[in-house]
Amino acid sequence: MALTQEQKQQYTEELLAYIEELKATGEQGILMPVMQKAQGLFGHLPLDIQVLIADGVGCPVTDVYGVATFYAQFSLTPKGDYIISVCTGTACFVLGAQLVLDEVVKELGINPGETTADGKFTIQDTRCLGCCGLAPVMTINDKVYGKLKPADIKDILAAY
Numbered sequence: 001m002a003l004t005q006e007q008k009q010q011y012t013e014e015l016l017a018y019i020e021e022l023k024a025t026g027e028q029g030i031l032m033p034v035m036q037k038a039q040g041l042f043g044h045l046p047l048d049i050q051v052l053i054a055d056g057v058g059c060p061v062t063d064v065y066g067v068a069t070f071y072a073q074f075s076l077t078p079k080g081d082y083i084i085s086v087c088t089g090t091a092c093f094v095l096g097a098q099l100v101l102d103e104v105v106k107e108l109g110i111n112p113g114e115t116t117a118d119g120k121f122t123i124q125d126t127r128c129l130g131c132c133g134l135a136p137v138m139t140i141n142d143k144v145y146g147k148l149k150p151a152d153i154k155d156i157l158a159a160y
């Protein structure tokens with residue numbers, strides 16, 4: 001969901017206040033918490049926000065970019081309302097996760113890491129979700145779907 005100008009202004013002020021708050025503690029290593037805060041507020045970290053963070057924290061923007069692209073918790077592009085994570089960990093892979101993932105890709109017409117044009121779905125490739133007994137597994141936001149077959153995907157997605 002795109003932010004309004006007012007929301008963007010409000011979140012920017014909130015982020016700057018948070019940076020000042022952390023700086024006032026004198027603690028080192030404030031980049032990660034600042035980036036987590038920004039990700040939570042804006043839903044992703046576009047270049048202008050990376051620059052804002054770099055200026056605020058006092059580090060090169062390349063450091064912010066490096067962290068943003070290294071950790072899966074950060075995203076440079078907006079994510080959809082529904083995040084679909086298809087597990088391709090070993091247990092799921094052995095039981096056909098790739099076929100499930102292929103079916104999700106086919107149904108939505110996007111690849112893992114991408115978001116549908118209407119901003120509704122994002123597909124994520126994920127390693128072990130911790131419920132291997134249900135393999136192959138996928139989640140849509142917090143809901144878990146287990147023992148999946150490619151034929152199940154169409155109906156599951158239609159419910160959203």
Ligand code: FES
Nearest residue numbers: 087089092129132
């Ligand atoms: S490997 Fe898929 S849940 Fe563990």
